[in-house]
Amino acid sequence: MDRARPASTLERVSSWTSTAIALLEADATRSADTHLHIFPLPREWGIDLYLKDESVHPTGSLKHRLARSLILYGLVNGRIHEGTTLVEASSGSTAVSEAYFARMLGLPFLTVVPRSTSPEKIQLIEFAGGRCHYVEPGSDMYGEAERLAAECGGYYLDQFTYAERATDWRGNNNIAESVFSQLALERHPIPSWIVVGAGTGGTSATFGRYVKYRRHATRVAVVDPEGSAFFGGWRDGDAGHTTGTPSRIEGIGRPRVEPSFVPGVIDEMLQVPDAASIAAVRLLRERTLHWAGGSTGTNLVGAFRLIARMRAAGEQGSIVTLICDGGARYAGTYYDDDWVSARGWDLAPHRERMERFLESGTWVE
Template sequence: MESPLRLINYQQDADRRWLHDALTKLAQESARSADTHLLKLNFPGFHGIDFYFKDEAAHPSGSLKHRLARSLFLYSLCNGRLRGGQSVVDASSGSTAISEAWFARLLGLSFTAVMPAGTAPGKIRDVQSLGGICDLVDDPAQVHARAAEHATDGACHLDQFGLAERATDWRGNNNIAESIIGQLALEAEPEPAWIVCGAGTGGTSATIGRYLRYRRLHTRLCVAEPVGSAYVRGWRHRDASAVASQPTLIEGIGRPRVEPGFIFDVVDRVSEIPDAASVAAAWLLEDLFGHRYGGSSGTNLVACLQLAASMRARGERGSIVSLLCDRGERYAQTLFDHDWLLAHKLDLAPWDTALRNSLASGCMPTVR
């Protein structure tokens, strides 16, 4: 009969072998995944201002959250939170869940996504097609508590909202900010005037803001958010307890509360964008690129045009960089469905006119 100590050592060796194998798989995946494209556009109304769009929808799991999911798995593995055979859970409105399901399948782990019941059906199908389980919650405010319940039963809670800003290496390791600045190196304006992003967990804005300071760049960071978002209210008053004043139809951003990963002091501006403007801009992106992108990408586009109009009014030149966050096909039954728009009383025509006029004339996109 083997001694207890030998059995313990055997188990520890097996655990370490599984850990090394899991980390190797993540490293191999990273090496296989080419960096996403930085697409450049110029508009007639904004002479001297270059626009760049980082196409994060090109990731294997279809969104910006591919980077975050890889970082969350690495963080959990290297901190001893995740072991072989353990199930994985997280709270997500969709894109993060899809990316986490993708990596869970890569590592041979079961995954449960705790999602608001109103999440776009396309996102739910994507999680399920990757082998994930969707635990749908009627009250979006309860997704965190439900994920915690799964964790008490032994699942590893990846906890994107609690760990995003610390799981991502903001100094480098091909984070999104390092990638953007590297891709701009040979451009006419290698140091952009602005980088624009939304805030879900707050991890992306924290990573970009920190990296800009770390590199001693003059680039400023704008967070583009739906009207009434908790981040808008919280940033203005430096109030971490702020809550949203109204719900939004733009998935992935416009959080009802300020998440722990949102770092106020690395953000230079927060822009409030009406939902109708974001959706109209998402439709416009299809005309500009020939591909559909989600509503948060539209939010980013509107904020870019606002910044560019202000720069033009001041006679400034330079460049603005933003993110194309996820694939628009996920919203075929929502943002890109005419019946859905009608049911939610979204009239896109005034904003479509305003946005196209802004591209042509360089004016501020507004609807009166």
């Protein structure tokens, strides 16, 4: 009888884990292939710009993929079991997506957020089933999340450390594999550039590793907002580079170089002014009716600059970037003129530069 008890317990745990993994895989099957939209450019340029629309995931952002991968990573490594409390340090889209999956698996979810986090964000996290634990200052998030997980016997998901290793860049229906599959019948099926931002560094690591693994000539460019440490860390080869400045473009940019950022797979980094990012998402909405967040604008500015460079060099090809999340959650911020003005952002010169680019194909800094 005594010998049977451990086997019975193992069987129960294995059964729960197997069910949990099956639920995550079912979600992946339902939501994996997001749309690849075409941004209108003059066809005679010979350059096509595609927008991978990650806003259509069930939790409304690119972080849906990351959250699923992080939880799957914890499951297969034997760190998440039935009843395990999941803990994160995030006040944004990652926490929303992780809360969604935690509820799917019947697990408690707690995220550590700065005291200054907006009520709108808190509502999104709580709507998805999560709870918020407040800290001040925001830089204490990491240590507090680790402490809380240890205190309750939970599991710290730690997106900033595990993002680059939780996603299988070889396949497993990752975002890179999806993009190349969707481009197969286009006139330039192997893109010249992939343009992404860095929040954890996981997305750029996935694309960068995938194109090398598949031996594609595609280059990866990472766009970085004002005040972020990633650009300086990449430029100087300094993994310890910090700025101490939080990003004003939600979802990308960090005050420190995060552990998941892999500079060796990146071909180029571009700094983008915050006002340009906001001007770009407003232009995107007017030109395509796609309503996106500020990080999508950062991506778009980087793509425009690279297209202008390709035209100047007489090159043709395609560029792919991402719609990272939907614009509805930013109606009171990036799309509100008073809010933008209060931050001292003048969108007009950036908008004029982009309009000139779309007419002539040239980019003037």
